[in-house]
Amino acid sequence: MASRNSKTDLIVRVRYQQKLPPPPFPPRLLHIPTSPHRYAEAGALNALASEREVPMILDGELGLPLELGKIPDGAYGDGEEEYWIGNRAAIVPTGPVPTPHEEDLFLLGDVAAAGPSSASSSFVGTPGLIPPGGGTPAMGERRKVDVSWLRRTEYLSSDPGSKVLTDKQAPSAPKTDEPLLDSLSRDARAKTIASTFTAAHIPLSELRHPSKAHLRAEEAWDVLPDAELWPNQLNLVRFGEDPGERAEKEGTNAVGTGGGHGFLDPRLPRALFRPVELPEDDNRVGYYLPVSDQVAQAYTKKRERVLDDDDEEEGGGGAEEDEGFEFVHVRDYEITTTRTLVGEYVFVVHDGLGKEPDQGGETVTSTGEKEEEVGNGGGGKKRARGAYFTPVKMAQTLRKRRPRRGEDPTVFAHDPDRSEEDQLVFWDKIQVKVTPIDEVLPEAEKEEREKELRTVLEPPRRV
Numbered sequence: 327m328a329s330r331n332s333k334t335d336l337i338v339r340v341r342y343q344q345k346l347p348p349p350p351f352p353p354r355l356l357h358i359p360t361s362p363h364r365y366a367e368a369g370a371l372n373a374l375a376s377e378r379e380v381p382m383i384l385d386g387e388l389g390l391p392l393e394l395g396k397i398p399d400g401a402y403g404d405g406e407e408e409y410w411i412g413n414r415a416a417i418v419p420t421g422p423v424p425t426p427h428e429e430d431l432f433l434l435g436d437v438a439a440a441g442p443s444s445a446s447s448s449f450v451g452t453p454g455l456i457p458p459g460g461g462t463p464a465m466g467e468r469r470k471v472d473v474s475w476l477r478r479t480e481y482l483s484s485d486p487g488s489k490v491l492t493d494k495q496a497p498s499a500p501k502t503d504e505p506l507l508d509s510l511s512r513d514a515r516a517k518t519i520a521s522t523f524t525a526a527h528i529p530l531s532e533l534r535h536p537s538k539a540h541l542r543a544e545e546a547w548d549v550l551p552d553a554e555l556w557p558n559q560l561n562l563v564r565f566g567e568d569p570g571e572r573a574e575k576e577g578t579n580a581v582g583t584g585g586g587h588g589f590l591d592p593r594l595p596r597a598l599f600r601p602v603e604l605p606e607d608d609n610r611v612g613y614y615l616p617v618s619d620q621v622a623q624a625y626t627k628k629r630e631r632v633l634d635d636d637d638e639e640e641g642g643g644g645a646e647e648d649e650g651f652e653f654v655h656v657r658d659y660e661i662t663t664t665r666t667l668v669g670e671y672v673f674v675v676h677d678g679l680g681k682e683p684d685q686g687g688e689t690v691t692s693t694g695e696k697e698e699e700v701g702n703g704g705g706g707k708k709r710a711r712g713a714y715f716t717p718v719k720m721a722q723t724l725r726k727r728r729p730r731r732g733e734d735p736t737v738f739a740h741d742p743d744r745s746e747e748d749q750l751v752f753w754d755k756i757q758v759k760v761t762p763i764d765e766v767l768p769e770a771e772k773e774e775r776e777k778e779l780r781t782v783l784e785p786p787r788r789v
Contacts, residue, residue, distance in 0.1 A: 551782040552674055552714035557775040560672060560718045565659075566725040569613065570594045593622045598653055598756065605741055609661040610727060614653040614756055625651040628760045650757035658735060659724040671715040678711030 350360070350370065426434065510518060525533070535541035570591035593615040600612040616622035628651070729735045736752040744750070764772065 547675070548710070548712035549673075550710075550712050550714055552716045553779060553782055555674075555714075555716040556782050557778040558716075559720075560716055562667065562670070562718050562721040564721070564723045566662075566723070569597065569656075570615075592619050592626075596622050596625055598758070600753065600756075602658070602738070602750065604739060604750065605743070606739065611659050611661065611724070612753065613656050613659055614753075615656050617652045617654045617755075621651050625758070625760070632760050632762060650759045653756040653758055655752075655754050655756075658727040660727040661722050662725055663721075663723040665721050667718050667721050670718040670721075672718055674714045674716075676709045676711055676714065678709070 530543050530546055533543035596616055598614040602610040602612055616625060738750045738752060
């Protein structure tokens with residue numbers, strides 16, 4: 327025998343005595359004597375009146391339409407011109423205003439304002455004001471009483487009447503809008519900008535954390551725009567899973583790699599993304615990694631030598647000057663979410679010794695072997711000590727793309743908008759060569775990069 331689930335939310339089942347009154351009308355084919363006075367009693371409608379309260383809705387004229395266009399007596403002849411210039415003595419009584427009765431005082435109140443005599447808090451049958459938003463609440467909502475010890479806790483969280491505003495949701499004091507710099511004069515603009523550097527003139531020993539008073543400043547670093555990365559568009563990419571995970575199916579093409587050791591994969595900082603622009607799949611990108619850890623390290627050293635404008639040297643474990651670095655296709659991703667970022671920056675900290683912290687010395691491969699770095703001992707172009715920032719323009723979330731049933735991920739569909747020579751072809755490997763950026767960029771892109779660099783390298787122009 328199947329048990330019947332109870333729909334009540336009470337822990338203790340309450341049993342009520344249901345004393346049903348006799349039916350007001352006899353059923354068909356059955357005669358029940360009924361008193362004629364029963365049909366005229368107002369008590370028969372008490373149950374309906376208690377379920378829903380009917381408020382008194384008043385119009386702008388308090389229920390008394392005034393026919394102001396009707397010509398009153400005396401308008402023609404003597405006093406005709408006074409009526410049309412605003413004299414309403416013929417239709418408006420000029421005597422003293424009578425004192426309203428106490429029961430009628432609520433009629434003089436504002437209908438849209440909520441007060442103690444509103445419809446939501448008045449008793450049944452008592453006229454009151456209309457609550458804001460119109461309508462009247464149900465009787466069940468007004469009579470509801472929260473008994474915490476009698477109800478299950480899982481229902482309290484979804485109860486709209488038990489929700490309490492938190493500090494973040496509570497209305498706060500209105501904030502004063504600061505004037506924009508464009509709306510100020512030149513002197514006021516300079517004064518406003520200078521006021522933001524007040525903390526720069528405070529002695530280091532007096533600096534305190536804004537929310538943790540026991541913390542003190544140890545060093546002060548300059549925060550400057552990063553001229554090396556400023557012309558580039560940086561995006562924040564989030565992966566649904568570890569992009570360097572070397573599964574058996576995905577790591578067969580990677581030579582000399584191990585999987586699952588928990589060490590930093592030196593291939594990840596040199597990954598490449600190739601957008602796959604297909605008509606029916608515009609959110610697809612290809613993910614490429616160096617074919618081995620040694621190639622990734624040699625590729626990194628070659629980039630450092632090119633950036634430092636030093637003589638080309640043969641790096642250990644890498645390729646020759648005319649040879650490329652091989653990248654292999656690992657998997658495809660699809661872009662799930664894309665949003666534009668405003669006021670988001672990435673910081674690169676330099677200690678002033680010619681290299682970034684924690685980027686020199688030895689490299690730990692994915693197999694757990696330590697290798698000493700050779701080649702350029704400087705580790706990068708020497709820069710002044712400081713924190714260099716670059717704006718991040720966009721944030722994207724990627725997840726692994728799983729081929730559909732019967733689909734070959736290495737074969738792309740024919741694009742009717744492209745010619746036969748421009749059809750998109752799957753790349754299983756990529757040969758990458760490192761050359762100075764000025765030698766490969768078109769003139770239009772060079773001018774665009776120089777324009778972006780001038781915003782941080784040149785002083786601002788006077789207006």
